[in-house]
Amino acid sequence: MSWLQALVLGLVQGLTEFLPVSSSAHVRITSTLFFGNDAGASFTAVIQLGTELAVLIYFAKDIGRFISAWFRGLFSAEARKEKDYRLAWYVIIGSIPISVLGYVLKDEIRTSARNLWITATMLIVFGILLGLADQFAKHARSELTMKDAIGMGFAQALALIPGVSRSGGTLTAGLFLGLDRAAAARYSFLLAIPAVFGAGIFSIPDVLERGGPHDASVPQMVVATILAFAVGYATIAWLLKYVSKHSYSAFVWYRVMLGIVLMGLLSMDLLPAT
Template sequence: MSWLQALVLGLVQGLTEFLPISSSAHVRIVSTLFFGKDAGASFTAVIQLGTEVAVLIYFAKDIGRFVSSWFRGLFSAAARREPDYKLAWYVIIGSIPISVLGYLLKDEIRTSARNLWITATMLVVFGLLLGLADQLAKHARDQLTMRDAIGMGLAQAMALIPGVSRSGGTLTAGLALGLTRESAARYSFLLAIPAVFGAGLFSIPDVLDRSGANTASVPQMVVATIVAFAVGYATIAWLLKYVSKHSYSAFVWYRLLLGIVLMGLLSMGLLPAT
């Protein structure tokens, strides 16, 4: 992997991780289109650690409250009635589907699921679902329930397929369940932390394996992760402000356009599907 590719992919990861447009799809497409080869699912998983560190720092006070409340609730009945205690459990429970499926389907995720025809199809299909949920949603609730946690957790698991979008899937589920855009976005950020950190740490040995033709060096991987962190931190602040005043229609149209263009490039043989 060249230094330019590592820097560009870190930038792409930071820009797209929290937007409902699929960061894994963008890293996959940019890597193949401009650098001739897929950087791989393991490299993508590792540089996502940078964007999740951005979440930890941005929501540090909230996360500190959740963790403190959760530990207190293990020993105090009064603490178990606190909203923060419940939200901490919602994050844990919502993380189970992607953790289990990610482990069971790890080989498929790294191979057949990265076919660009699948990516293009998922961009279009889940773009339409996001638009439908955003238009029909009531946007009525700020408080999450166990049903929300399970529904958004299952939606997050679908993002193991590039093109679905982890944030896009969870936002679609949250909106369909009646949450406001901002509440769905905040829970989506928090829900990503266990899953992405787990996947990233699990994938580090694969990235350090130098036997592949397009592997990144340790310095390249570190720099790409740092770039993803810096850009991702700015993206969080922008997105939360944006969704408080706007719909997701711009992202829906972008997904549809990108999916159609990608299908065109694949049909004309200008881009390899695998």
């Protein structure tokens, strides 16, 4: 992997991780279209550590409260009534589906699921679903329930397929369940932390053991991850402000158009599907 490719992919990861457009799809497409090779699922998982570190820092006070409330609740019945205690459990429970399926389907995720025909289809299908949820669902609640945690947790698991979008899937589920845009986005950020950190740490040995001609070196991986962190931090702040005043329609149209363009490139053999 060239340094230019590592820097570009780190930038793309930071820009797209928290937007409902699928960061894994964008890293996959950018790597293949402009550099002639797939950087791989393991490389993508590792540089995602940078964007999740941005979440940890941005929501540090909230996360500290959740952890403290969770431990207090283990020993105090009164503490179990706290909102932060329940939310901590919602994050834990919502992380289970992607953790289990990610481990069981790890070989498929790194191979057949990265076919660009699948990516293009998922961009369009889940873009349309996000649009329907954004326009027709009742955005009436800001308080999460166990039903929300489970529904959004399974939606997050679908993001194991490039093109679905982890944030897009969880946002779509949250909106369909009746959450308002800000609440769905906030829980989406928090829900990502265990899953993405787990996937990234789990993938580090795979990346270090690889020795192919297109693989990233350790310094390239580190720099790409740092760049993803810096850009991702700025993206979080921007998106939270954006969704408080706007719908997701711009992202819906972008996803659909990108999926159509990608299908066109694949049909004309201008881009390899695998």
